[in-house]
Amino acid sequence: MSREQLRTVASERGLVGGPFGSSLVNADYTDDGVPVIRGTNMSAGRFIGGEFAFVSHEKFARDLIRNSAVPGDIIYTQRGTLGQVALVPNGGVKTYVVSQSQMRLRVDPQQAIPEFVYYASTTKEFLKQIDDRAISTGVPHTNLGILAELEIPLPPLAEQRAIAEVLGALDDKIAANTVLAATTAQLASTDFAATVRQAKWGPSFEEIADISGGGTPSTKNPAFWDGEVWWATPTDMTALVGPYLESTSRKITPDGLAKCSSKLFAPGAILMTSRATIGALAINGVPTALNQGFIAVEPHDPRLMWWLFHEMESRVQEFISWANGATFLELSRGNFKRLSVRLIDEAALSAFHLRVTPLHDLARRSLAENRRLAAIRDMLLPQLMSGKLRVGDAEAAASEAGVWTRQA
Known part of the structure; x- marks a missing residue:
C-alpha cells in the first residue's frame, strides 16, 4: 500500500490554519452567528461537538472566510493537546470558523475519502509523526508545513471507502450507545427529582x-x-x-x-x-x-x-x-x-428502586458494549491501514459485533 503526504490528498488551498493574532479575539465572540471550532470542540469523538463560541456573520464575511470549515473537512489541533483530530459532520451547520489553535484539511475527492483520512490520522504511526516533529519551544505546537508533510497510507478510493464504512459503523454504534446511556441515566435523575418532593x-x-x-x-x-x-x-x-x-x-x-x-x-x-x-x-x-x-x-x-x-x-x-x-x-x-x-416511605422507596434500577442497568450495558466495540475498532484500525487485514475480514468482525450487515 502506498503512503502519501497529506499535501497530496489536499484540494487546492485545502490546508488552512486559523486566523492571525488580532483577526479573532475574545471580544469578537457573540451569542450566535458562525460557530468557531476551538480545542474544547475537538474532544467529542469522531466529530467536532460540544459548546461552541460564535462570531457574527459580518465579522466572518469581513475577516474570516479564509479560515472557514465545512462538512467533510478534517480539523487538526495546532497547539496544546497535539494529536486531536475530528471531522466536521454533515447536516446541520454549513460553515464554521477554525480558531488560531486548529488547522483544516479539505481533501481532493479524486484522491481520498475524508472519513478514511480521519481514521488514518488517528493511528499510532500518525501520532508518532506529530510527536517527532512537534515544536517544543513554549507550548508544544506544530504548523501547516509540518501537517502537509505527514504521511498516511493511501489505497484506492473504493478500498478507502470500504475501510471508512466498517470503522464508521463501529463508531456509529458507539455514539448511539453513548446517547442511550446518557438518556437513561438522565431519566433516572429526573425520576428522583420528581420523587424527592415527597421526601x-x-x-x-x-x-x-x-x-x-x-x-x-x-x-x-x-x-x-x-x-x-x-x-x-x-x-x-x-x-x-x-x-x-x-x-x-x-x-x-x-x-x-x-x-x-x-x-x-x-x-x-x-x-x-x-x-x-x-x-x-x-x-x-x-x-x-x-x-x-x-x-x-x-x-x-x-x-x-x-x-x-x-x-x-x-x-x-x-x-x-x-x-x-x-x-x-x-x-x-x-x-x-x-x-x-x-x-421517602418504604413503599415509595421500593417503587423508586424498581423503576430506576433497569434504567441504570441499560445505561451500564450500553457503555460496556462500547468498550467491546472500541476494542474491536482499535484492533482493526492498524491492521486495515497497514494492509495486513482484508476489508472482507474486517466486515466479518464488524458483523459478528452486530454493527454490520454484509451487502448482497
Whole structure:
C-alpha cells in the first residue's frame, strides 16, 4: 500500500490554519452567528461537538472566510493537546470558523475519502509523526508545513471507502450507545427529582450507611503495585462517560491493599471524589480499593443504593460549601457523615428502586458494549491501514459485533 503526504490528498488551498493574532479575539465572540471550532470542540469523538463560541456573520464575511470549515473537512489541533483530530459532520451547520489553535484539511475527492483520512490520522504511526516533529519551544505546537508533510497510507478510493464504512459503523454504534446511556441515566435523575418532593429530612448519612475513605500504598515499594486489585483515583472518576466504574488505570497487589488504609469495596458502593474535584460520583461494578481522595458510601439497605446516589448527585454544590482547605478544597468524612438525608416511605422507596434500577442497568450495558466495540475498532484500525487485514475480514468482525450487515 502506498503512503502519501497529506499535501497530496489536499484540494487546492485545502490546508488552512486559523486566523492571525488580532483577526479573532475574545471580544469578537457573540451569542450566535458562525460557530468557531476551538480545542474544547475537538474532544467529542469522531466529530467536532460540544459548546461552541460564535462570531457574527459580518465579522466572518469581513475577516474570516479564509479560515472557514465545512462538512467533510478534517480539523487538526495546532497547539496544546497535539494529536486531536475530528471531522466536521454533515447536516446541520454549513460553515464554521477554525480558531488560531486548529488547522483544516479539505481533501481532493479524486484522491481520498475524508472519513478514511480521519481514521488514518488517528493511528499510532500518525501520532508518532506529530510527536517527532512537534515544536517544543513554549507550548508544544506544530504548523501547516509540518501537517502537509505527514504521511498516511493511501489505497484506492473504493478500498478507502470500504475501510471508512466498517470503522464508521463501529463508531456509529458507539455514539448511539453513548446517547442511550446518557438518556437513561438522565431519566433516572429526573425520576428522583420528581420523587424527592415527597421526601422528608431524616437521619444522617452515617446512620443509614457505612462511610469510608481510602489510602495509597507506599509508592517506593514496587511489591505493592501492578497487581490484580483495582485501585481508583479521582482521575478515574472524572474520565468516566457514565457513573459506572468498571476498571481503573492502576492496580495494586494484595500486599499493597494490606498496607494502605483502603478496604476492598464490594460492587455497589457509592464512590464520590472528596478533594480538588468534589462530587464526581460512580457506582463500582468490580471490587475496588480507593485512594484518599474519596468518600465511599455503603447503604445498610440495598434499596437505598440508587436513592442515595441521586441524593448525593443533587447536592454536590452543598457538599462543596462544606469543604475547606488551604491548598485545595476537601470535604471531610466527618462533615459528610453528619449531613441529613431526605427519605421517602418504604413503599415509595421500593417503587423508586424498581423503576430506576433497569434504567441504570441499560445505561451500564450500553457503555460496556462500547468498550467491546472500541476494542474491536482499535484492533482493526492498524491492521486495515497497514494492509495486513482484508476489508472482507474486517466486515466479518464488524458483523459478528452486530454493527454490520454484509451487502448482497
